Amino acid sequence: MVDVAGESEVIQAARRAREAAADLAVRTRGEKDRALHAIADALAADAPRILEANAEDVARAREAGTDSGIVDRLTLTADRITAIAEALRKVTTLADPVGEVVRGSTLPNGLELRQVRVPLGVVGIIYEARPNVTVDAAGLCLKSGNAVLLRGSSSARASNAALVEIMREALAGCGLPVDAIQLVPGDTHDSVKELMQARGLVDVLIPRGGAALISSVVTGSTVPVIETGVGNCHVYVDADADVDLAVELLIDSKAQRPSVCNAAETVLVHRDIAEAFLPRALAALAAAGVTVHGDEQVSGYSADVVPATEADYYKEYVSLDIAAAVVDSLDAAIAHIREYSTNHTESIITRSQAAARTFTARVDSAAVIVNASTRFTDGGEFGFGAEIGISNQKLHARGPMGLPELTSTKYIVVGDGQTKARHSSAL
Structure with missing residues (x-):
């Protein structure tokens, strides 16, 4: 050469x-x-x-x-x-x-x-x-x-x-x-x-x-x-979420196309809505062929849940797998995201404007989404026409x-x- x-x-x-x-x-x-x-x-x-x-x-x-x-x-x-x-x-x-x-x-x-x-x-x-x-x-x-x-x-x-x-x-x-x-x-x-x-x-x-x-x-x-591409993306289901909407958005975020970087890899559920949300969400995920890797509280809602390890919460699966955890508060959800996220895309599902404002202000990722699928983080979806990649870093470009x-x-x-x-x- x-x-x-x-x-x-x-x-x-x-x-x-x-x-x-x-x-x-x-x-x-x-x-x-x-x-x-x-x-x-x-x-x-x-x-x-x-x-x-x-x-x-x-x-x-x-x-x-x-x-x-x-x-x-x-x-x-x-x-x-x-x-x-x-x-x-x-x-x-x-x-x-x-x-x-x-x-x-x-x-x-x-x-x-x-x-x-x-x-x-x-x-x-x-x-x-x-x-x-x-x-x-x-x-x-x-x-x-x-x-x-x-x-x-x-x-x-x-x-x-x-x-x-x-x-x-x-x-x-x-x-x-x-x-x-x-x-x-x-x-x-x-x-x-x-x-x-x-x-x-x-x-x-x-x-x-x-x-x-x-x-x-x-x-x-x-x-x-x-630096582009690695997407450990989170969906947080807030205490004030609409359960029907939350299930729909979670399935779209995870299962619509699991091999891409804007697919959800972790779902966090506020303790106050877990009883109403998790049984329906776990059934919908199972129907979509998704394996859930959950903490002890998530596992209590279904025998099909695989016990999660610490490594699961860091993982970009790019497959029909998702990590899941119950959190005590919005603050706890944000802390979890700060620890495990790759700063690609995070979504909150809530009817509370105050919770949405707090989430978007304090979560430091390239895209922070309210009441919509993580799958929208894309140059074409954002109206850019095309993209060369999605940047997770802050210099010189960020996002699509x-x-x-x-x-x-x-x-x-x-x-x-x-x-x-x-x-x-x-x-």
């Missing part, structure tokens, strides 16, 4: 991406949208080529005994390719954040000051077996003026190679730099490590996948990382990351001869 000049293929790719990013940063919305339409059309037209490559990956995964849920995420179909292309077309309808004036003013010395959005530059995406992410990430980065380095898992190697080749061909046909979209060379972990250490060439890394992947990137990278979160800002200062010596009161 090393050329005669001594630089690895990963570093060479990063340098090409940096050149492409400089070109892409000044392209107009029209140019970028035309390229997105061209990519969407090319993906639809070349569906057989994509499906052939994907079939290789799927066959290899099945031979290796890969979990059926992962195989499903890896699998592409004609309908899924159509949906991926349509998602790109929807991105073209979104406002271009580049050039947006965040704030501006004329200073007392006459200087005109504007803070404007600019692309981040080179964005690295490290992700697991989801070839749709290859296109989604490339499309969002292109729209926001960023070059992207894509490092998918080896399980999707053939699919990702085909998708990126088609996207690059479309970029070339539109006169945009093809190196704005690149696969990171190499299949070993060494190439991932090189990407994580390419500080100065790569501006930010976004890992998408399980907790182990995200932790590895966060702890091993010298490139700034936006749409196009604006793929930008930074710079200040443009315009004067007519002002000097510090004559036009400033500062020392």
Whole structure:
């Protein structure tokens, strides 16, 4: 992986991406949208080529005994390719954040000051077996003026190679730099490590996948990382909850799609409503195929409850399992969430405005929801049109990351001869 000049293929790719990013940063919305339409059309037209490559990956995964849920995420179909292309077309309808004036003013010395959005530059995406992410990430980065380095898992190697080749061909046909979209060379972990250490060439890394992947990137990278994805999400059923609504929202939060990061993993129940709520909730969860891991009080309502361990309350199950506990008060629920949450999404079900205000003020997560399913924490559901991931951290982005979160800002200062010596009161 090393050329005669001594630089690895990963570093060479990063340098090409940096050149492409400089070109892409000044392209107009029209140019970028035309390229997105061209990519969407090319993906639809070349569906057989994509499906052939994907079939290789799927066959290899099945031979290796890969979990059926992962195989499903890896699998592409004609309908899924159509949906991926349509998602790109929807991105073209979104406002271009580049050039947006965040704030501006004329200073007392006459200087005109504007803070404007600019692309981040080179964005690295490290992700697991989801070839749709290859296109989604490339499309969002292109729209926001960023070059992207894509490092998918080896399980999707053939699919990702085909998708990126088609996207690059479309970029070339539109006169945009093809190196704005690149696969990171190499299949070993060494190439991932090189990407994580390419500080100065790569501006930010976004890992998408399980907790182990995200932790590895966060702890091993010298490139700034936006931490995404791990969702130990809570539903708290308050003493003043409507029981019918609480059961409905709990089932939707947990069972509607359990493998995603905004699915509920723990339900907390106020002691005063436990008698009315838990028998119905446990029956509904059992009917939905959910295994409940409960404390002693929850276990008292059903013999089917599995005794919970301390580890259960920290767990992101991404399966038809949920932890459950009875709490003595709203304060106790908030304390539990502070201890065990990954700060993704927490929901309170209550008819009390005071309880809702307290919960939303004191729970420190990326999304805090009142009387609705945790499943709404999503860029599309929030009206952003699309997302690159959901950030649990506080810098530089938090919650669902749409196009604006793929930008930074710079200040443009315009004067007519002002000097510090004559036009400033500062020392």
